[in-house]
Amino acid sequence: xxxQPDITIxxxxxxxxxxxDSFCADAARLIHSGTRMIxxxxxxxxxxxxxxxxxxxxxxxxxxxxxTSRRTDRATxxxxxxxxxxxxxxxxxxxxxxxxxRAVGLSGMDGSIWRGERKEAIRAVVDGRVTVVRDDxxxxxxxxxxxxxxxLLDAGLTPVLSPPAVSFGGDPINVDAxxxxxxxxxxxxxxxxxxxxxxxxxxxxxxxxxxxxxxxxRSQLQTAQAAAQGRMKKKVLGAVEALDAGVQRxxxxxxxxxxxxxQALQGAGTLIE
Numbered sequence: 001x002x003x004q005p006d007i008t009i010x011x012x013x014x015x016x017x018x019x020x021d022s023f024c025a026d027a028a029r030l031i032h033s034g035t036r037m038i039x040x041x042x043x044x045x046x047x048x049x050x051x052x053x054x055x056x057x058x059x060x061x062x063x064x065x066x067x068t069s070r071r072t073d074r075a076t077x078x079x080x081x082x083x084x085x086x087x088x089x090x091x092x093x094x095x096x097x098x099x100x101x102r103a104v105g106l107s108g109m110d111g112s113i114w115r116g117e118r119k120e121a122i123r124a125v126v127d128g129r130v131t132v133v134r135d136d137x138x139x140x141x142x143x144x145x146x147x148x149x150x151x152l153l154d155a156g157l158t159p160v161l162s163p164p165a166v167s168f169g170g171d172p173i174n175v176d177a178x179x180x181x182x183x184x185x186x187x188x189x190x191x192x193x194x195x196x197x198x199x200x201x202x203x204x205x206x207x208x209x210x211x212x213x214x215x216x217x218r219s220q221l222q223t224a225q226a227a228a229q230g231r232m233k234k235k236v237l238g239a240v241e242a243l244d245a246g247v248q249r250x251x252x253x254x255x256x257x258x259x260x261x262x263q264a265l266q267g268a269g270t271l272i273e
Contacts, residue, residue, distance in 0.1 A: 007153070007190040010261055011040040011181035012092075013197040013231070020092055023196075026259040027158075028099035036153045038184060039092065039103075039160045042177040043084030044070070050083040051076065061124035061133065067233055069138065072174040077137045077164065080174060081107070084162045092160050103158045107165075108141065109172055114165035114180055115143040118173050139173035141165050141180045144187035178231075182238035186245030193242050194264050195235045196255035201270035202232060216272045218243050239272050249273045 008030070012023060031037050047070070048058045056079065059071035070076065089105040096103040108114030116139040121132050152159050164172040165180065178195055185193040205211040206229040216224055218240075225236045232252075239250040253269025254260060263269075 006034065007036045007038070007188055008192045008194065008261075008265075009038050009040065009181050009185040009188070009190045010194045011042075011178055011196065012255055013042060013044075013195075020095060022258050023255060023260055024092060024095035024099060026261045028096060028101050029259075030261060031101050031158055037158055038149060038153075038188070038190075039158065040177055040181040040184060041084075041088060041092065041160070041162050043080065043088045043162060046083035046088050047080045050087075051079050054079060061122065061126075064123055064125055064130055068230065069176070070174060071133070072137045073135055074137060077172055077174055081164060081172070085164075089160055089162045096158060096160070101158050102156055103160050104152060105160045105162075107162055108175065108180065109164055109166045111145055111148045112143075112166055113145045113148060113161065114141040114163075114175065114183075115145075115168060116141045116165050116173060116175060118167035118169060118171050137164075137171060137173050139165065139167055139175055141175050141183045144184050146187040149184070149188060176234050176238070178234045178238040179241060182242035182245070182247070182250075185242050185247045189246070191248045192265070193239075193247050193250045194261060195238065195250065195252045196260055196264065197231070197235065197252070198254070198256060199232070200254045200268070201252045202228060202236065206230075206232070213270050216270060218272070221272065243272065 051058045061071050062068045085107045093103045093105040118139045121134045122136050163175050165175045167173050200209050200212045202213045203211045221240050228236045250272045251264045251269050253264035
């Protein structure tokens with residue numbers, strides 16, 4: 001697929017969603033200037049807060065390879081839907097609307113935008129031992145309804161997407177939003193994928209922000225993944241998947257400054273191409 005230079009996929013980390021005003025103002029300026037944008041977001045902090053308020057302590061599991069993810073039974077999935085799709089998503093849509101952007105809030109289930117296989121079992125390390133979890137509603141996006149998303153863009157709308165996705169069996173599934181954004185960028189032929197978080201980019205010595213790695217080639221990513229800590233591992237994995245699928249540039253950058261999207265496009269953060 002030929003790259004579409006006017007399509008940009010921006011993934012906003014849920015942990016930096018406390019004050020989305022600057023992000024939305026920057027997104028609105030770019031959209032008004034002609035950029036066709038799809039915003040993808042998670043909702044980890046909102047989910048944690050709502051889960052705690054409802055008397056359910058958030059639980060996380062770590063895979064044998066070191067990736068950490070939310071323990072998602074059905075009750076937790078429903079809390080995530082309320083917090084992520086019901087609250088954070090609509091906050092972004094509201095702010096963009098006030099700035100003259102016709103945004104439409106969607107989950108990956110709507111129109112089967114994101115589809116994937118629900119994992120039958122998950123291997124997790126508990127107290128130093130590998131155990132198998134079977135009642136988890138998690139999966140990985142493998143299909144994107146790109147036709148529907150292009151129809152929305154062609155109609156002058158800005159999609160704002162959040163988990164969950166839908167499994168091939170019809171179940172809602174919690175998916176990693178960074179990797180979902182990568183698959184979405186590839187399916188739409190987007191030139192740029194921006195992964196915005198609460199750090200300046202990939203750090204060689206986390207959490208030392210002065211150790212920012214400003215540029216990487218595809219061949220350096222395997223080494224770079226060893227430097228990634230916590231959620232950054234998923235961002236690097238998403239970058240690998242996007243580049244392998246034809247996305248020209250992936251930028252891992254900071255969502256906290258003013259005009260975070262513009263700054264990233266102008267060279268801030270970690271550029272991978």
